[in-house]
Structure formats: structure tokens, C-alpha cells
Amino acid sequence: MDKPVILTIDDDPAVLQAIARDLRKQYGGRFRIMRADSGTSALDATQKLKLRGDTVALFLADQRMPNMSGVEFLEQASPIFPTAKRALLTAYADTDAAISAINDANLDYYLLKPWDPPEEKLYPVLDDLIADWKASFKPEFKGVKVISDRWSPDSHALRDFLSRNQIPYRWLDIESDPEAQQLISLSGEKVSQADHPCLPLVIQADGSKLTSPSVTELAQALGQTTEAAKPFYDLVIVGGGPAGLAAAVYGASEGLRTVMIEREAPGGQAGTSSRIENYLGFPVGLSGSDLARRAVTQAKRFGVEILTPQAGQSLRTENNYHFLTLSDGSEISSHALILALGVSWRRLNMPGIEQFTGAGVYYGAAQTEAAACTNEEVYVVGGANSAGQAAMYFSKFAKTVRILVRGESLTKSMSQYLIDQIDGTDNIEVLPFHSVVEAQGSEKLERILVKDSQTDEMKTFETNSLFIFIGATPSTDWLGDQVYRDQRGFICTGPDVDTSLGWPLERDRFLLETNVPGIFAVGDVRHNSIKRVASGVGEGSICVQFVHRHLANL
Structure with a gap:
């Protein structure tokens, strides 16, 4: 976790340097010491710290500064970090203002200049203040914040993407969470109660903001890989559910240059399951997100390239190469292609x-x-x-x-x-x-x-x-007429392929191979498959052996 901040403010450069030096000497190992030369710049720094999710433990402000006094600064900074301790540096002539500020600005303490030696006049006071702050300290969330109303479909899509991709985030409801309004104000956006044109607003861990982003824009801003690193792979896998992840792990572990393309999040429909209790080897069950996380970690360890959110747009085959056009218009090719597209929830067709x-x-x-x-x-x-x-x-x-x-x-x-x-x-x-x-x-x-x-x-x-x-239902319309499917859109493989379509090779069609040599289908998208996580993992695993046999015959 980042160190909490001690922010000191003084318009006198010599005094500011001296107090920062003494603070760093005593507290530099546990806190980040920041300094500002005016109340205005300190307030700006405070707002940026809040947007980044940093924590201020202590404000130490000089009282007599032009444009904004120390008390005025503390009055404006305190609502941003209400748990931070507030101390004032004053000359003897300003003690009346300091005493008044104890009531008016909830001042915790004031210290007289000069504070030498700090071991006697500075550190004991600040030690007590910091100990009090630490006793009730709850770390600020360091991660993505999504600000929206609960009923925004765009917000739901963003939160679902973050959740399913296991990206830590915090959702703030604009209608009920005071912090949401505060963060919007600090970010410079204007929101009325009746109209929220900037929402959903996403604030990233570094404090930068995205206004009404698409899922793809959010993914790119968070560093998700959406573009392929190479034009050609030994194995391309379309779909990142249990079957696709298993194929990716086995393919890459056996030396194939492998890329996996997932339109939403690794784990597929199984990844949304809150509890899977009949999967072998997990007697107390595990969530779909846990299974996806473990599989993604394993796949990446073997060098699998994972593109998400990304999807197949069209497919064509020339000679022994399969060319896949992605949803962003880019194209990759391979000798072998595994379709692990999974299925999408069937829609209810009724009013409302x-x-x-x-x-x-x-x-x-x-x-x-x-x-x-x-x-x-x-x-x-x-x-x-x-x-x-x-x-x-x-x-x-x-x-x-x-x-x-x-x-x-x-x-x-x-x-x-x-x-x-x-x-x-x-x-x-x-x-x-x-x-x-x-x-x-x-x-x-x-x-x-x-x-x-x-x-x-x-x-x-x-x-x-x-x-x-x-x-x-399967999402296979984009395959066109090239890959043979049943009436419901599920992909036929092995003996389920219509024999009238013919077969161009001397070898027999493999069990999980479609009507196109080198294109395979596994998991829920396959005709007559067993709709279970374990069977999907099994199909993805054994399909890699058929891929090796196909590549050996090229």
C-alpha cells in the first residue's frame, strides 16, 4: 500500500524546507512527506490525492499566508479528508486565531514557531496526533472507481466487465453516496440531480478520469490487451470459457504459439457462476471467477496471449491458413483454429x-x-x-x-x-x-x-x-456458411458433420474437427455437447492433441 501523506504548507521557502526536513527525518519511513508553498497549491494537491485514492494523515499549515490563511486552507481541506489530523504553525502573535480555529475549523493542535529542538517541541505533539489518526485509520481504496446511478445500463456493462475480469473496483451511487458527488466535483465535472451527462464517470487509480467510456475504451485505459502482438500463430482460440482456457493451457504448454480471444471476460458463462460445487478436486466448491482466475494465471505462465474484450468478426480459409478478422478490423492467421465460443443467455421476448x-x-x-x-x-x-x-x-x-x-x-x-x-x-x-x-x-x-x-x-x-x-444460444452467425452448424446454430464436429459436405483430406476427420480441416469446436458451442464445466475442460484439453496431429500432416 502507498504511504499515507503528511502535507505541510508554508509560503516562506526557508521555513517550508526546514519543516519538511524535520518531518522527513522522523516520519519519512512511514509517511510520504509533501509540501506546498501556498494554500491554493496545497488545496489542488489535496484534491488530486483524493482522486488517486491516496490518504492524508496530517495537515500542518502555516497560519499567516497571503490569499489563503492556514485556517482557511484547513476549513476547505478537511471535508476532502475528514479523518486527517489538522495542526497549525503560528507565531506568538497569532495564538488567538489558532485558539479560535480549534472551535471553528476543528483544529487538533497548534504549534509555535520556532519549533527547535523538534525532539522536544514538534515530534511529541505530532506523534500523539498520528497515533490518534492511526487508531481509526481505514485505508482508502486504491483502484478503479465507477460513479453512476444504479439503473444505468452503461454503468452495469462497465461494472460487469470489471467484475468478470477481476479488476478491483469500487462503485459509488450518485444518488446515495456523498463521496460520489464529492469526487465528481473534485474531477471538475458538473452534474445536476436531474441530468447526469458525464455518467458513468470512471476514475482510475492514478486519478485520471474517463467520461462515459465504452467497455473497450475502459479496457484499453486499464492496459488490457486488445490487439494481437503477432500476425500469425500456431493456434488461435476464439472464446475464453473453461474449454477455451483448457485448450490455451495445453496448447501453450506443449510449445504452440497460442492466442486466445474473448469478447467479454475469461471464464465465459461459467465465470459468472457464484458457486460451482460439482467440479472434481474442489470438495467445498469454488466460484466461477476463482476458476477463471486460476486458469488465466496458468495460461499466462505458459505464454498464452489473451485478447479481451475482443471478438471474431469473420473467417476465411486459404490453402492451409485460417484468417480471422477481429471486431476492431485487424486480422490474424493460423494453421489451427479452435472455436470455443460458448453460449449467450437466451433473451426473454416480452413487453418491457x-x-x-x-x-x-x-x-x-x-x-x-x-x-x-x-x-x-x-x-x-x-x-x-x-x-x-x-x-x-x-x-x-x-x-x-x-x-x-x-x-x-x-x-x-x-x-x-x-x-x-x-x-x-x-x-x-x-x-x-x-x-x-x-x-x-x-x-x-x-x-x-x-x-x-x-x-x-x-x-x-x-x-x-x-x-x-x-x-x-450460440453466437455463431458471424461464421457464415463456411463452418457447418445445426439448425440452432451449434457447430457440428466429427461424425455429426453432414457427410454430403465431403472431406478434402486423406485422413479421417478428427472427433472435434468441423467440416473445415484445421478448424475445431469444443465446449458448449459444439452440437450435442455436455453442458458442464468439466466436460468443457476435457474437450479443450484433448482437442490440442488433434491440433498436433493436424499440424504434423501439413
């Missing part, structure tokens, strides 16, 4: 859903939005494991979690261990034969209209939070 997506209606996003749902009523749509895992996670925050299921129970699509956990959780309620038919509200979700299919009764539930987990 699109209008409130990101403003009370969410697909997945349990870990991003859960804390904001504290003591509220949350509704989860879906009856598979992802819905059950989300409900269990929300139950730690929400007052009540209701799971809406179209069927008669959860048993057809949810693992028994999750059903047992849900049954044993007091604030989770399962409503079978219930389906959402409309989302209602003004600027945010305020209520949902639900139909009971057994009685045809229409029910209205007041809520600000609806989370949807109703299965998934």
Missing part, C-alpha cells in the same frame, strides 16, 4: 424486458449486482443449475429470493445438491408454473407481471431486480 435490460433486468450478472439488492425482493427466472447457484448467492443479500419456474419443479433440470440447498434456505421461495409476461416501470424496473399457468391467474410483484437464466 428490453427497455429495462441493465436497469433492473439482468442476464446472469449475479455477482455484479447482488450487493445492490441488499434487503430487497429479488426474482430469478430459470430452473437449471445457473439459476439455483444465483438464487443461493442472492439469498445472502436479499430479503427474499423467488425462483420462477415454468415447470412443476426444479428436479428436471437442476442438480439435487442445489435443490437440497434451496429447500434449506429460509428466504428462497420456488414458484412452479410461473412465467414472467411483462416488465413494468418508468426509468427502471418497478414491477413484473407473472402468469400462473395452472390457474391462468395474473399476478403483479413489486421488484427492482429480475435476473434471467433461461438457457443459452
